[in-house]
Ligand SMILES: Nc1ncnc2c1ncn2[C@@H]1O[C@H](COP(=O)(O)OP(=O)(O)O)[C@@H](O)[C@H]1O
């Protein structure tokens with residue numbers, strides 16, 4: 001019993017950090033049809049920048065915000081100079097983001113070296129919480145709450161604001177949106193920036209769990225894909241639910257069948273692809 | 286004769302290598318309904334797409350209120366005063382009625398949310414409903430209201446009566462007449478010939494990407510030969 005409860009909480013925490021990546025992934029694809037492979041590289045770069053700031057004495061939460069802003073700036077540059085022109089051309093855009101993912105990966109290796117680094121949680125949350133027989137790091141609980149708040153905030157943005165309505169219109173029918181005099185390109189920039197910010201800040205927030213090491217982005221990428229397929233491409237709620245499911249499945253998979261960890265992740269993916277190709281909360285296209 | 290708000294001159298438009306519009310010229314004047322007729326596949330929608338910039342012409346000019354717009358992107362053309370009621374209505378399913386009106390809103394003209402709701406009280410009742418939950422007639426009201434929210438000078442309407450019940454078509458006819466009376470230049474693409482002849486001042490007939498007839502609607506209403514030749518009725 002304790003085993004299951006402990007792993008369930010671990011899985012939720014892990015899923016919560018996946019959501020920081022998947023939210024941008026699903027929004028960027030839903031609106032612009034760009035599969036942003038670099039999304040997990042943004043996470044990794046964010047983690048390293050955060051680590052640097054932490055070493056320089058910057059408080060944890062501020063480091064997360066600053067790392068998010070730095071990654072957002074880099075993401076916007078990449079979008080402005082390269083991706084913007086290719087968003088109608090899905091394959092070219094995908095290959096471009098793959099290229100940038102590999103470049104960022106190398107850059108991180110050159111800048112921060114190959115040794116895995118551990119990242120301390122913010123001191124105020126470094127303690128453990130005793131929940132009955134369970135001992136759970138307070139920071140992990142914090143991350144679960146924080147990620148749920150981000151999901152709720154994004155949902156409000158999408159459902160309750162003019163920008164959200166423009167984004168939904170763009171997802172429904174981009175051409176018609178332009179035909180109403182709406183400069184949807186502006187929404188593209190906002191969404192790309194938001195996705196990069198969340199991944200970059202998520203890198204700092206998630207790094208007390210994942211650590212920071214070369215190849216972390218590659219390890220997370222299949223999980224991010226799995227989240228999107230399970231939740232439904234373009235759906236924020238889907239990304240959240242999918243993140244928690246993949247977080248749980250991968251955590252239990254590692255605990256129960258360590259040698260089959262990728263296999264266990266792709267069992268639900270295969271099931272969804274067979275039974276509900278649009279994903280749990282996705283819309284049919 | 287008032288100056289045309291929309292002036293299309295010698296427009297050639299392609300889909301890839303397929304040369305669809307082969308030098309089309311037409312004009313739509315303020316306070317008038319200009320009908321664009323022709324059998325299926327003759328290029329009517331392509332002309333509409335050329336004006337709004339979805340499929341920009343390769344040659345020729347499109348002028349809105351005298352200003353050339355054919356090199357601008359669609360949102361800029363729309364902002365120069367072109368409102369679009371597209372074929373198939375293209376309502377956004379994941380936006381509520383009110384959201385679709387609000388995102389299109391460009392203040393500074395005669396039309397506002399209240400004005401559109403007064404024109405179509407049904408939309409006010411349905412303001413919280415999503416696009417996908419509306420009937421065909423309600424969708425058509427929304428498509429028109431959404432275009433009006435942009436406060437256009439030229440209103441492009443591509444087969445607005447498509448799929449509507451006869452009673453609803455009568456309401457549509459009255460709406461078009463009212464909009465004309467506000468001074469809009471209405472370019473109306475229609476398959477419903479009685480509707481078009483009833484409401485239009487001027488008619489153009491397109492055949493294989495060319496204008497093959499042009500004249501007052503009353504003439505076409507009388508001229509059975511041209512109707513038979515170009516419209517097959
Ligand atoms: N997206 C497209 N790609 C290629 N050909 C098209 C496309 N849309 C329309 N066409 C072709 O252009 C011609 C004119 O079509 P259209 O303008 O839609 O006609 P209409 O509106 O008069 O029925 C038709 O032959 C049609 O097959």
Ligand SMILES: [Mg+2]
Pocket residue numbers: 329330331372
């Ligand atoms: Mg058509």
